[in-house]
Amino acid sequence: MANKSKSKKEKTLRPAQTQDHQPGVESEMDPKPRSEGDHDGCGKLEGRVAVITGGDSGIGRAVAIAFAEEGADVAVVYLEEDRDAEETKELVEKRGARCLLLRGDVGDPDFCREVVDRTVEELGRLDVLVNNAGEQHPQESLDRISPEQLERTFRTNIFSMFYLSAAALPHLNGGSAIINTTSVTAYRGSPTLVDYAATKGAIVAFTRSLAGNLAKKGIRVNAVAPGPVWTPLIPSSFPAEKVARFGSDVPLERAGEPAEIAPSYVFLASSDSSYMTGQVLHPNGGEIING
Numbered sequence: 001m002a003n004k005s006k007s008k009k010e011k012t013l014r015p016a017q018t019q020d021h022q023p024g025v026e027s028e029m030d031p032k033p034r035s036e037g038d039h040d041g042c043g044k045l046e047g048r049v050a051v052i053t054g055g056d057s058g059i060g061r062a063v064a065i066a067f068a069e070e071g072a073d074v075a076v077v078y079l080e081e082d083r084d085a086e087e088t089k090e091l092v093e094k095r096g097a098r099c100l101l102l103r104g105d106v107g108d109p110d111f112c113r114e115v116v117d118r119t120v121e122e123l124g125r126l127d128v129l130v131n132n133a134g135e136q137h138p139q140e141s142l143d144r145i146s147p148e149q150l151e152r153t154f155r156t157n158i159f160s161m162f163y164l165s166a167a168a169l170p171h172l173n174g175g176s177a178i179i180n181t182t183s184v185t186a187y188r189g190s191p192t193l194v195d196y197a198a199t200k201g202a203i204v205a206f207t208r209s210l211a212g213n214l215a216k217k218g219i220r221v222n223a224v225a226p227g228p229v230w231t232p233l234i235p236s237s238f239p240a241e242k243v244a245r246f247g248s249d250v251p252l253e254r255a256g257e258p259a260e261i262a263p264s265y266v267f268l269a270s271s272d273s274s275y276m277t278g279q280v281l282h283p284n285g286g287e288i289i290n291g
Contacts, residue, residue, distance in 0.1 A: 011245060011248040011253065012244045012245060012248075013244065013245060013246065013247060013248055013254055013255070014030070014031060014230075014243070014244055014246075015030050015244065016240035016241055016243060016244040017029070017030060017235050017240055017243055017244075018235050018236075018238070018239060018240045018243060019232070019235045019236040020236075021236060022135055022137070022233070022236045022237065023054070023057075023079060023081070023134075023135055023232060023233055023236060024057070024231070024232025024233055024234070024235055024236030024237075025057070025081055025083070025084060025232055025236075026056075026057035026058065026061070026081075026084045026087075026231075026232045027083055027084060027087070028232075028235075029230075029232060029235060033057075033058060033062075033229075033230045033231055033232075033257060033258050034257040034258065034259045034260075035061045035062040035065055035091070035257075035258050035259055035262075036062075036065055036091070036259055037062075037065070037066060037069070037259045037262060037263070038259075039069075040069070041066075041068075041069035041070040041071060041095075042070070043070060043071045044070040044071070044266060044269075044270040044271070044272065045067055045070035045071050045072035045128070045266070045269060045270060046070070046071030046072075047071065047072075048071070048072045048073075048125075048127040048128060048269075049072065049073045049074070049075070049119065049123045049124065049125050049126050049127050049128070050064075050067050050072050050073075050074050050075070050126075050127065050128035050129070050130060050269065051074075051075045051077060051115060051116070051119050051126060051128070051129050051130065051164070051168070052064050052067070052074055052075070052076055052077065052130040052132060053077040053078075053106050053115075053130065053131055053132050053133035053160065053164065054077070054078065054132040054133035054134065054181075055074065055075075055076035055077055055078060055085075055088060055130075055132065056076060056078035056081045056084040056085035056088050057078075057081060057084040057088070057231065057232050058229070058231030058232055058233065058258050059132060059181065059226065059229060059231060059258045059261050059262070060076070060078075060088075060130070060132045060133070061084070061087075061088045061091070061258065062257075062258035062259050062261060062262035063130055063132065063258075063261075063262045063265045063266075064076055064088055064091075064092050064099070065088075065091050065092060065095070065259075065262070066259075066262035066263065066265065066266050067097075067128075067265075067266065067269065068091075068092040068093075068095040068096070068097035068099075069095055070266055070270070071097070072097060072127075072128070072269075073097050073098040073099070073100075073123050074092055074097060074098075074099055074100070075099075075100040075101075075102055075115065075118070075119040075122075075123060076088055076089065076092075076099060076100070076101050076102065077102045077104070077106060077115055077133065078101070078102070078103060079103070079104070079105060079106075079133075080103065081232075082103070084232075085101050085103070086101070089101055098123060100118065100119060100122050100123055102114075102115050102118060102119075105156075106133050106156060106160035106163070106164065107152070107155030107156045107159060107160055108163075109159075109163040112160065112163035112164045112167050113163075113167045115164065115167070116164070116167040116168050116171065117167075120171055125171065126168055126171040126172065126176075127172070127173075127175075127176050127177070128176065128177050128178075128179070128269045129164060129165060129168045129172075129177075129178045129179070130179045130181075130265060130269075131160065131161040131164060131165070131178070131179070131180045131181065131203075132180075132181040133156060133157075133160060134156060134157045134181065134196075134199075134233070135152070135153060135156045135157065135196075135233070136153070136193050136196040136233065136237050137149050137153065137195075137196070137237070138192040138193055138237055138238065139192060139194070139195075140192060142194055145194065145195050149195065150195050153195045153196055153199055154195070154198075154199055154202075157196070157199035157200070157202075157203070158199045158202045158203055158206065161180055161203065161206060162206070165178055165210065169214075169219075172217075172219050173217075173218070173219070174217060174218025174219065175218060175219075175271070175274075176218075176219045176220075177219070177220045177221070177222070177268060177269050177273075178210065178214075178219065178220070178221045178222075179221075179222055179223065179224065179265055179268045179269060180203050180206065180207050180221070180222075180223040180224075181203070181223070181224055181226070182200045182201075182203040182204050182207070182223045182224070182225045182280060183196075183197070183200040183225055183226060184225055184226065184227045184228075184282070184284045184287060184289060185197040185200050186200035186201040186203065186204050186225060187225070187289035187290075188287075188289055200225075203223060204223065204225075204280060207221055207222065207223040207278065207280065208278045211277040211278030211279075212278060214277075215277060220268075220273070220274075220276065220277040221277055221278065222268045222273065222276055222277060222278065222279050222280065222281070223279070223280045223281070224261065224264045224265060224268070224280070224281045224282075224283065225280050225281065225282050225284065225289075226256065226261050226283055226284060227247075227250055227256065227282075227283065227284025227285045227287055228246055228247035228250060228255040228256065228284075228285060229247075229255055229256045229257070229258060229261055230246070230247070230255045230256070230257060230258070231258060234246050234255075247285065250284065250285030250286055250287050251285060251286030251287065252285040252286050253285075254285070255285070256283060256284075256285060260283065261283050264281045264283055267281070268281065
């Protein structure tokens with residue numbers, strides 16, 4: 001049994017690969033993540049406008065495409081990956097939706113205010129905020145997490161959610177939605193991603209607290225906690241041999257594709273989830289976390 005378990009964890013799923021710069025570039029991945037789903041939209045988000053941070057690639061790109069399929073215009077916020085962002089814009093516009101690209105650092109409160117202002121100015125309104133941008137930097141020991149890394153991870157992963165949500169609030173109304181990307185690591189931790197997991201736990205508490213705060217206004221706040229997903233963050237975070245096996249240790253024995261995660265965001269953004277707030281969805285390949 002022990003040998004069988006070991007074999008399962010060492011299952012090779014893709015070519016070994018790595019990237020030397022975060023948050024990584026989707027166009028350099030082999031195979032490329034699957035961002036486009038196989039379903040036709042039915043107008044669930046018709047006439048709505050969404051801001052999606054980290055929308056140039058990975059889960060963010062898949063969400064932008066899925067929202068466009070359902071009739072929403074989107075503002076895609078990204079750090080510096082211009083090629084990936086332009087490809088996302090093409091995929092969104094191919095579906096008849098408008099796409100505004102906004103380049104900058106979501107850890108900067110001034111930029112976050114600019115994101116909201118430009119979205120409302122150029123797309124006319126704001127109905128859905130998807131706080132999805134994130135970064136991670138594995139370290140084998142707690143004392144290797146520098147003060148600079150700690151602050152940077154918190155600024156990108158959780159401070160940005162405070163900044164953007166606060167900037168968006170004056171434009172949100174009853175029926176609007178805020179959706180935050182947390183992680184399975186918020187519930188089970190991660191020995192080599194201590195600071196990252198801590199931010200993801202903070203996102204769960206932020207989601208539940210803000211949901212209660214905004215409930216009387218009819219603004220719903222929920223989250224999605226993906227398990228292992230094949231995105232640029234993986235080859236830009238881990239050594240090549242770990243990337244080759246990434247996701248093999250969950251019950252479904254593989255990492256998820258971004259297109260498999262995006263429907264959770266569509267559900268939470270649409271009226272289908274009108275009786276849900278303060279909740280977390282768990283597309284994670286079968287890991288039971290009881291959270």
